[in-house]
Amino acid sequence: MQRISVPKILSAIAICFGGLSVVSTANAADCPIKLGGLAPLSAPGSVTGGEAMRDAMLLAERDINAAGGVLGCDVKVVIADTEGLPEKARALMEKLITQDNVVAVGGGYHSSVGVAGKDIANDRGIPVVFAETWNDTITGDKQKYIFRIAPLSSWASGVIWQFAAQAPGVKKVAIVTENTDYGIPAAAECEKGLGSKGISSTTFGVDIGTQDFSGIVERIKAEKPDYTIVLLTGEAGYNYTQQAADAGIGPQDMMFHANQAGLESKSWWENVPDGNLAFMARIGVPETMYNARAIKFAADYKAKTGKTGVESYALEAYDSIGVLAQAINEAGSTNGDAIVSALENINHEGALGNIYFPYGTKKDPAADGKGDEWWHQWPDPAITMVQYQKEGESSPGMTIVYPDVYKTGDPIYVD
Amino acid sequence: MQYSSIFWWTILWVVSWGVIGGVVTRKVFLRKDLDTSNATLGGSVIGAAFGPIGLIPLWVRVPEITRVMITLSSLVVIGIVAAAFANADPDNNCVSNGSFVASQVTNGLIIGIIYGLMALGLTLIFSILGLVSFAHGAFYMVGGMLVYYIVNVWFPGTHPLIGVFGACVLTFMLGAIFERLFLTPMYDGRVERPVEYGILVTFGLSFTLTYLVAAVAGSNPVKVRRFFDFPRIRLPDASDPWLIKTSRGNMELFDTVSISNPRFVAAVLSILVLLGLLFFLHRTWTGKGLRAVSQDQDAAAITGINPNRMNMLAFSLGCMIAALSGAVLVQAFSWLPIVGQIPEMRSFVIVVLGGLGSLPGAFVGGILVGLVEAAGTGCVPNAQKASSYIPAYGMIILTIMLLLRPMGLFGRKFASGAHGKF
Numbered sequence: 083m084q085r086i087s088v089p090k091i092l093s094a095i096a097i098c099f100g101g102l103s104v105v106s107t108a109n110a111a112d113c114p115i116k117l118g119g120l121a122p123l124s125a126p127g128s129v130t131g132g133e134a135m136r137d138a139m140l141l142a143e144r145d146i147n148a149a150g151g152v153l154g155c156d157v158k159v160v161i162a163d164t165e166g167l168p169e170k171a172r173a174l175m176e177k178l179i180t181q182d183n184v185v186a187v188g189g190g191y192h193s194s195v196g197v198a199g200k201d202i203a204n205d206r207g208i209p210v211v212f213a214e215t216w217n218d219t220i221t222g223d224k225q226k227y228i229f230r231i232a233p234l235s236s237w238a239s240g241v242i243w244q245f246a247a248q249a250p251g252v253k254k255v256a257i258v259t260e261n262t263d264y265g266i267p268a269a270a271e272c273e274k275g276l277g278s279k280g281i282s283s284t285t286f287g288v289d290i291g292t293q294d295f296s297g298i299v300e301r302i303k304a305e306k307p308d309y310t311i312v313l314l315t316g317e318a319g320y321n322y323t324q325q326a327a328d329a330g331i332g333p334q335d336m337m338f339h340a341n342q343a344g345l346e347s348k349s350w351w352e353n354v355p356d357g358n359l360a361f362m363a364r365i366g367v368p369e370t371m372y373n374a375r376a377i378k379f380a381a382d383y384k385a386k387t388g389k390t391g392v393e394s395y396a397l398e399a400y401d402s403i404g405v406l407a408q409a410i411n412e413a414g415s416t417n418g419d420a421i422v423s424a425l426e427n428i429n430h431e432g433a434l435g436n437i438y439f440p441y442g443t444k445k446d447p448a449a450d451g452k453g454d455e456w457w458h459q460w461p462d463p464a465i466t467m468v469q470y471q472k473e474g475e476s477s478p479g480m481t482i483v484y485p486d487v488y489k490t491g492d493p494i495y496v497d
Numbered sequence: 498m499q500y501s502s503i504f505w506w507t508i509l510w511v512v513s514w515g516v517i518g519g520v521v522t523r524k525v526f527l528r529k530d531l532d533t534s535n536a537t538l539g540g541s542v543i544g545a546a547f548g549p550i551g552l553i554p555l556w557v558r559v560p561e562i563t564r565v566m567i568t569l570s571s572l573v574v575i576g577i578v579a580a581a582f583a584n585a586d587p588d589n590n591c592v593s594n595g596s597f598v599a600s601q602v603t604n605g606l607i608i609g610i611i612y613g614l615m616a617l618g619l620t621l622i623f624s625i626l627g628l629v630s631f632a633h634g635a636f637y638m639v640g641g642m643l644v645y646y647i648v649n650v651w652f653p654g655t656h657p658l659i660g661v662f663g664a665c666v667l668t669f670m671l672g673a674i675f676e677r678l679f680l681t682p683m684y685d686g687r688v689e690r691p692v693e694y695g696i697l698v699t700f701g702l703s704f705t706l707t708y709l710v711a712a713v714a715g716s717n718p719v720k721v722r723r724f725f726d727f728p729r730i731r732l733p734d735a736s737d738p739w740l741i742k743t744s745r746g747n748m749e750l751f752d753t754v755s756i757s758n759p760r761f762v763a764a765v766l767s768i769l770v771l772l773g774l775l776f777f778l779h780r781t782w783t784g785k786g787l788r789a790v791s792q793d794q795d796a797a798a799i800t801g802i803n804p805n806r807m808n809m810l811a812f813s814l815g816c817m818i819a820a821l822s823g824a825v826l827v828q829a830f831s832w833l834p835i836v837g838q839i840p841e842m843r844s845f846v847i848v849v850l851g852g853l854g855s856l857p858g859a860f861v862g863g864i865l866v867g868l869v870e871a872a873g874t875g876c877v878p879n880a881q882k883a884s885s886y887i888p889a890y891g892m893i894i895l896t897i898m899l900l901l902r903p904m905g906l907f908g909r910k911f912a913s914g915a916h917g918k919f
Contacts, residue, residue, distance in 0.1 A: 123716060124711070124716050124834075124835070125716060125718075125833045125834070125835045125836075126835070129715075129716040129717050129718070129833070130717055130718070133715075133716075133717065261885055284880050285880060285881050286880050286881065286883070286884060287880075287881040287882065287884065287885050288884045288885060288887075289885055289887075289888070291839070292884070292887070293830045293831075293836070293839065294608060294830070294887075295884075296604040296607075296608060296757075296760065296871070297601060297604060297605075297870065297871050297873075297874025297875055297883075297884060297887075298874055298883070298884045300597060300600045300601055300604060300755075300875065301590065301597075301874065301875055301880065301883070303597075303600075303755070304590045304594055304596075304597040316718075317718035317831040317833060320718055320720075320831045321830055321831050324720075324831075325757065325829075327746070328746045328747055328757030328758065328759065328760075329747065329755055329757055330747055330755060349717055349718065352719060352720055353718055353719070353720045353831045355722065356746065
């Protein structure tokens with residue numbers, strides 16, 4: 083009788099466990115493969131943005147399945163309504179992972195939702211690619227499973243304050259911000275940046291969902307600013323802008339930066355009829371510079387929603403699902419660690435451009451002298467400043483006024 | 498604040514003598530077997546205003562504490578606090594900028610009138626049915642949403658005032674149907690705990706309306722165009738319109754106070770509704786019937802008034818008034834299915850502040866909350882915090898009122914069977 087050596091027994095056990103592991107992965111990849119999709123679909127969240135992201139993520143699901151799916155399975159995007167509330171985000175992330183059995187999560191609009199939800203996903207080893215959450219700490223905590231394709235808050239805010247600082251005659255800026263993980267750091271970044279250029283600024287904080295701004299409008303009016311920066315998401319941004327316009331300090335009375343919810347032009351003109359000449363920041367390249375994927379997505383999105391343009395958060399949401407699907411395919415598994423490894427090596431040709439993550443476990447951001455916030459951060463999203471220059475104009479027709487590389491027209495500065 | 502210690506020492510002085518005045522005055526009145534309903538409030542404000550100089554004569558002579566005494570002392574307290582604030586923070590806009598103060602006061606008054614209108618509906622329902630309606634915010638939302646649908650979706654081009662009228666009719670009917678279907682068990686003993694039942698069933702209505710509207714209308718913000726544009730006015734002359742200057746969306750008075758068109762229109766409509774309601778309650782048979790039921794249902798029934806019908810009328814009217822306040826504000830704010838939540842909470846604060854069941858109390862309470870919110874937003878030195886505290890300002894006033902006069906400004910202790918008096 084042949085004797086079996088101990089190493090052979092151990093090898094056999096290892097093979098058995100390996101086999102079990104493969105079986106386990108196969109089980110996890112039971113069809114359809116589910117991906118979570120975070121979007122605010124109820125107030126106080128930005129519903130306008132949430133609905134756009136939901137539509138985009140469902141289009142991504144359709145396109146991925148039409149192209150053969152992932153690991154031979156169809157993909158199903160489980161949409162979760164965050165309401166823009168951090169407490170809801172934690173519960174939803176738990177539900178997505180434990181009850182809906184998603185293998186990864188995309189989407190996400192409000193930073194506070196991202197900040198609250200990321201720890202749950204990270205602790206449970208579920209990769210997340212955040213689409214539109216700007217707060218620096220989301221990637222700044224250097225968590226293994228957390229990625230982002232939205233710009234950093236410090237970076238996006240930089241574009242906003244730099245544009246304000248170069249506008250003619252700006253000596254004093256009023257910043258109206260929401261008391262959230264998006265608004266507070268963004269306002270602080272703007273204050274700091276403007277201060278570095280010798281421009282004074284005052285920040286006014288409001289709670290998310292505030293409707294009546296009459297008191298604060300009067301206070302800002304008394305401050306006599308040259309420029310207003312509004313960092314309020316959702317309908318609060320609409321309410322502030324129109325109430326400011328009623329009081330004579332709106333976009334047609336002074337230089338005025340409105341939040342990007344205004345890029346949903348139908349909703350903007352209905353809620354802010356006096357909102358012409360407002361500046362806004364837009365993520366992504368202009369429509370004239372779209373790549374093939376973005377052109378196809380834009381056509382599908384317009385047909386689905388009846389809109390005349392594509393909001394930046396819709397592009398981001400679409401790509402957050404697309405990049406996850408490619409990562410799962412390249413990982414050959416739905417295992418979280420394998421997906422992370424694939425994401426760190428990915429080159430995804432998305433609607434926003436070529437998406438990749440140069441910093442992570444392979445290379446720390448510090449190696450290039452960058453801050454921790456660049457961990458798992460896509461470094462290339464384009465940010466432009468756009469302006470409505472005609473009443474009733476649709477957002478694709480907005481004039482790109484900054485930076486020069488994308489510029490399609492000169493800004494109209496209100497004196 | 499540059500000299501904050503002066504301000505905080507003054508506050509400490511005022512609060513200390515206020516507390517001493519409130520506690521001791523009530524004991525003095527109790528010992529002398531006098532009416533104590535105003536003793537705590539009166540003692541507090543007199544103590545806060547005049548310190549021992551006011552309190553010792555009060556305790557020795559023990560006069561009846563009248564509303565005039567309370568009002569004058571309250572004004573003195575406000576004056577002391579304002580003077581201390583002015584001394585501590587002389588650069589504050591509330592101190593150095595008269596135009597700003599006038600604008601804030603005007604805005605506070607205007608929004609306060611609108612708050613008051615909404616609270617009127619709640620207090621009307623409470624005074625007749627003894628029911629705290631948790632569907633009040635939902636009716637406020639429905640009112641605005643109906644105007645939007647009538648004016649922008651169902652009959653485009655319709656004048657918004659017709660939309661307001663339509664919203665009133667529809668919400669009145671909805672209130673009547675709901676009252677008949679769900680609230681009648683409260684009256685005839687079919688439910689064991691009528692008060693709790695009423696709260697739960699109106700909660701249910703609130704959820705149903707909110708999610709029904711969300712399902713039908715979606716959750717994107719909507720808005721109705723301005724009801725009216727201001728005519729172009731320049732007085733006394735076009736070159737120097739220091740008296741009044743208007744543009745389509747704004748009115749400027751005395752070169753200082755600026756009032757936006759939607760708020761002005763909403764406030765004027767609110768005042769008209771209040772006057773109409775007062776006329777209805779005091780000059781019509783049905784209104785007198787409602788007042789009678791609010792005072793004593795059994796006695797009213799003996800005189801031939803049908804309390805059941807009055808219940809239905811009161812609930813429907815209350816719902817309609819809530820909807821009306823939403824209907825006049827849908828031109829000022831972006832409208833969503835959850836838009837009623839904050840105004841509903843504010844209405845509860847106002848109703849308790851003004852005195853449960855008191856119509857004048859609701860109106861005065863609304864104005865008070867509007868003014869306090871405007872003062873807080875305008876004067877708190879830290880700009881980042883000033884407007885974050887908006888929901889807290891009303892609660893602070895409410896807490897003080899509950900400590901000093903639990904029945905509210907115009908409230909009274911309930912007699913059996915009566916929920917209030919208006």
